Amino acid sequence: MKFHNKQLEVLRCIKNEKPKILICSGAKRAGKTFVLTFAFMAHVAKYENKGLSFILGGATQASIRRNILDDMEGVLGREIKLNKSNAFDLFGNKVYCFDGANSDSYKKARGFTAAGAFLNEATTLHDTFVKEVISRCSYTGARIYMDTNPENPTHSVKTDYIDKDGQRLKNGQLNIKAFNFTLYDNSFLDNEYVQSIEASTPSGMFFDRDILGIWVASEGVVYQDFDKNKNYINSDELDNINFVKYFAGTDWGWEHYGTIVLIGVDDRNNYYLIKEIAKKHKHIEYWIDEAKKIIDKYGDIPFYCDTARPDYIKKFREARIKAIDGRKDVIAGISEVASMFKTRKLKVVEDNVDIFKIEIYNYVWKDGKDEPVKQYDDVLDSLRYAIYSDLKYGRERTYNSR
Ligand SMILES: Nc1ncnc2c1ncn2[C@@H]1O[C@H](COP(=O)(O)OP(=O)(O)OP(=O)(O)O)[C@@H](O)[C@H]1O
Ligand SMILES: [Mg+2]
DSSP states (O other), X not given: OOOOHHHHHHHHHHHHTOOSEEEEEEOTTXXXXXXXXXXXXHHHHHTTTXXXXXXXXXXXXXXXXXXXXXXXXXXXXXXXXXXXXXXXXXXXXXXXXXXXXXXXXXXXXXXOOOSEEEESSXXXXXXXXXXXXXXXXXXTTOEEEEEEOOOOTTSHHHHHTGGGTTOBXXXXXXXXXXXXXXXXXXXXXXXXXXXXXXXXXXXXXXXXHHTTOOOOOOOSBSOTTOOHHHHEEOGGGGGGOOEEEEEEEEEOOSSSOEEEEEEEEETTOOEEEEEEEEESSOOXXXXXXXXHHHHHHHOSOOEEEOTTOHHHHHHHHHTTOOEXXXXXXXXXXXXXXXXXXXXXXXXXXXXXXXXXXHHHHHOBBOTTSSSBOSSSOHHHHHHHHHHHHHHHXXXXXXXXXX
């Protein structure tokens, strides 16, 4: 098996310095999981036929399967089947797979004595689960490996482990060692692929975290890559575009603007914010009327709605509007919209929007938190629900039909 230089550094460290806890944090697609899957298997193999227990932790059983077990099967050349306790045999030992995302996940690991653990995507795990697993690894020579993408620098994975890089126990044994990966470390990736990821990763926080692997706090304007010279078009230009699909996004509001945005998609998969409706102090009947006008002109299109008001969604449905619960994952949604602004796949019809023009430059990150300030977000939220739901439901359909 071949490894890139950063991965070799990690393996050398494991061999020579034997840290008890080793963390690989950094960029997406950098090769962190790959090297730690190998290191974890090698660690289990050291205890061949000892009948010991090991822990494999991930956010969900599905993510453990997708991120680790599938690759392990490739290395082992056999299928891994989990038993009723979500465990499998590896080199005469037992590996227990625990999903660790929830506040009560730590209970699964209680009472265990483990000779090692691999925690995948550590920031997606509950802090109490991470700590419980570490304290369960009490067998002599036990090792804990973790991989993760960076998040806010105040995250406990950063403050409790990565910031303690180099920490030693009283006997001199290295306790914690942290490695940082960038996308450029993975020399196995195709050059064009790396360039396309660079081009589509939004500037600022997303680029710093996903490409450079740095634990930066969010700051400043959310949609930094929006460029008025490149992301606006004029409504005259719409006639020359071959639209293949339309959908809408809806954000309910009373004191804030309630909004509907209409999105069109052309035959080259470019997205257009065609029309914005933003009004304060309007009852649901008004929004039903507006949605109906859109349906009369553009067909029976889906309306991806803010789920904060199920009663309004119900009213839409009673009026035979195809109202669908919007997907509201904030960071993931912002990342998709920001990426489309950067690649200019998403354009806005300048003369059909008003509130958008103000919000796009005033929608900012909350200082030190991985969330935007809840202001100047009325049109931008319905835009995000619309775009992110369309992508997410679309991908799920593709996955399920496979
Ligand atoms: N040594 C290697 N040899 C061959 N392919 C590799 C190697 N290391 C990594 N890869 C490949 O590179 C891709 C990214 O690796 P991996 O999944 O380990 O990245 P990651 O850092 O865990 O990314 P993410 O943060 O997105 O989970 C995978 O397709 C993986 O198979
Ligand atoms: Mg990974």
